[in-house]
Amino acid sequence: MKFVDEAYIDISAGDGGAGCVSFRHEKYKEFGGPNGGDGGRGGHVFAVADINLNTLVDFRFSRRHDAKRGEHGMGSDMFGAAGDDITLKMPVGTIISDAETGEKLFELLVPGEVITIAKGGDGGFGNMRFKSAVNRAPRQKTPGWPGEKRSLKLELRVLADVGLLGMPNAGKSTFITAISNARPRIADYPFTTLHPNLGVVRVGPEQSFVVADLPGLIEGAAEGAGLGHLFLRHLQRTRLLLHVVDMVPFDDSIDPVAQAKAIVGELKKYDDALYKKPRWLVLNKLDMAETDKRAALVKDFIKRFKFKGPVFEISALTREGCEPLVKAIYQHVKAEQLAEQTPVEVDPRFLPVDPSAA
Known part of the structure; x- marks a missing residue:
């Protein structure tokens, strides 16, 4: 059948990168202080309403979609890079629901409309974030936050008057x-x-x-x-x-x-x-x-x-x-x-x- 109007997919936004513990080491600066950067955020998963598509057949053959995780923080005050986002093209009229509960989450009704269907996790803090007047050499850092993971049901209903x-x-x-x-x-x-x-x-x-x-x-x-x-x-x-x-x-x-x-x-x-x-x-x-x-x-x-x-x-x-x-x-x-x-x-x-x- 040429017309495919229902599909199930699993999506995963990227996890955030971990923060870094690092101290500045320079000549004549024995106590250079903390310079560990934050981790980068994980990649988001977007959906865009594409007027050139009229079926969901592509999602029958490609069910898993994962965004990249963020890079870890580094020394010298360097933050990790954000993970690459991914964009899923869907026909106008697609309804996106939770595959387990059946709850309707999103609806693509306008050509070119872009929505975020899974958010990437924030990056963790490096030790430079924890520096204070009483804690000049912090060794704390935090891991990155996990990205959202969802099992979704896609349903296409044609838009006709x-x-x-x-x-x-x-x-x-x-x-x-x-x-x-x-x-x-x-x-x-x-x-x-x-x-x-x-x-x-x-x-x-x-x-x-x-x-x-x-x-x-x-x-x-x-x-x-x-x-x-x-x-x-x-x-x-x-x-x-x-x-x-x-x-x-x-x-x-x-x-x-x-x-x-x-x-x-x-x-x-x-x-x-x-x-x-x-x-x-x-x-x-x-x-x-x-x-x-x-x-x-x-x-x-x-x-x-x-x-x-x-x-x-x-x-x-x-x-x-x-x-x-x-x-x-x-x-x-x-x-x-x-x-x-x-x-x-x-x-x-x-x-x-x-x-x-x-």
């Missing part, structure tokens, strides 16, 4: 091809999509949103059946779900209403918060229905499915009905983005003065 869900062969890949720059594999058999595909939908100048095409779900997906259960987590960050339904299945024995209800049931089993997300109904492949029977087909489906949200009738193949749907999606996503923005409090001293109040 809109998520497509539906049964295999519902036409999701054809739909994302029709409205975006994504070019997923399309075929006339189920489970063509084996990994998520992201597409950018451009509505106008500086007007766009991201849509994710995930592998089709089948009944029992929440318990692990099929491929879709591996990717249900990616829908948790979306602002809108599009439930794509094949209105004219090849097999006459297949009931679109029963399939649609099965998808809704899987969402509810997997995550109640995901089930409560805004969800629109997209009735696809209507070009395959007879023109005079199309309205009755849609009316019967909505009545039996008992859906109360927005409903769109489209044909992803001919792109009929796609443009109004795209515009409606953009308006919804934009409204969600504005609602999520936190208002900034402005100091009253810097507000503009109203001339009429003078």
